[in-house]
Amino acid sequence: MRLVTYKRPGNIGERIGALDAEGAVRDLAAVDPAVSWDNMPALIAGGAAMLERAQAAALKAPVVPNAILMAPIPRPPKNVFCVGKNYHEHAKEFAGSGFDGGAKDVVPPFPVVFTKPHTAIIAQGEPILGDLDPTAGLDYEGELAVVIGQGGRGIAHADAMKHVFGYTIVNDVTARHLQKRHSQWILGKGLDSFCPMGPAILTADEVPDPGALMVTTWVNGEQRQHAPVSDLIFDIPTLIVAISAAITLEPGDVIATGTPAGVGIGFNPPRFLAKGDVVRIEITGIGVLENTVA
Template sequence: MRLVTFSDGDENRIGVLCDGDKVLDLAAACPDLPPDMLGFIALGDRALGPAGDAVREAPKDALIPVSAVKLLAPIPRPARNILCVGKNYHQHAREFQASGFDKSSGGVDIPDVPIIFTKWTSSVIGPLDPIPGHLDPTASVDYEGELTIVIGKAGRKIPRADAFDHIYGYTIINDVTARTLQRRHSQWFLGKSLDGFCPMGPCLVTADEVKDVGALEMTTRVNGEVRQQVSVADLIFDIPTLIETISLGMTLEPGDLIATGTPAGVGIGFDPPKFLQPGDEVAITIEPIGTLENPVA
């Protein structure tokens, strides 16, 4: 199931994306279900079951054209900071270490353990929302396409073997970064948490739709030019390792987000760096999630 949060101009609602270009409004089809994505996720199968029935039984005239609504981030305001993983693709770890912007490595390109940091919840924006690059006073705005895990089952000290049991689904995050701020402040939080620096979407795909997450392919384009292209199988630390590591002493809750890392091809990987400019268009594609597109302001 491809779940979305959308606005019809009056209020935010959750729905199911059908046939790629239509939305079933779950508030209308299943009025007893929670009206927001976090509440929907927390109910697990008790929400997915009725929603699935509603999709199968929905008459054609109950479906709303996507063009008639505004898609928002699937989780417009996460309950907690977005967990992120740094330097988690082999070639990106090397390009970042060589870029001169990495003050975390001590000269080591491939990390021995996962690098975990967070992004501020207020940085989240939705599909087609402009990335406010003008908020970076250093004019060093960069893109990072990332497959993102959505947690569905709470747990602490989750073993690798059970990790996928705790995953509700997947979405896409663009971990937009002010590179000079990232380098200047050593820790990455500030350079990655400016307002609007976390585009998310276009939907949340439930885990049952992804049979082999390692087989997923991601492509990032800037103004139509392919900048990043990778198989998720190239992760240094795979998804079970990330969940096991993060949950060792910290409880993961339904609705928590884990952005799994970005591959090679970010702006600072070029000489000279290719920072985002006003008017640029960034598009990140991972099927079956779709394409997350955002202009730069």
């Protein structure tokens, strides 16, 4: 099942729907008012029983005409957790790019975790505000993101996947010169509009093996990234263990798992994004996240 957050033209409020195979939004609340939550984390917190009701409602739900997709979770409980240098080939290209800030290890010994604020989150189709980067070093990073279902702290590796509600797509947009200048990455990666997310959350029951999912990114129709999630250095359970060791994860928290090789700084010279460029990211089963640089 693919769950979405949407709004109707002229309406302010958010609604939760299902995205069908043709890409139409289905109004779950029209069938079952119990799933008429106005935010995705609330539905996720309802657990397996609420998901079953949503799945049943989706079978009969009417199409919402002119629905406007929002990010699946426009405001997670906390900042979006992101993981850097988590594909072997990307770790190598980053180390050789000159933007790694003098890090000693090509492959990090532990997960490199940073965050993006909710003000960075935008939806499928919304513009990336490239002018907010005054250094003209705008880059893209297509990533699989994990959506937490059951929360917890000190989650064991063997139990970690039980805490996954589903998966979505994130573009970890980065101002590379700012990332290098400040060493800590939030000021290079947390700018407004620098976290496109969507179009939907593919629920975990539809993904028996997340390692088999393929992450593919195009810029202006040219394929730049293409790799299976199985190439992660630190897999999804390891990331959940590391983050939850002393930070309580909550329903609706988002973990972007890292990007494959093929980002702009991996080229010589770097191929940064410019106004009008279109970044398209596709992950098996989830759909397509596409945004234009404004």
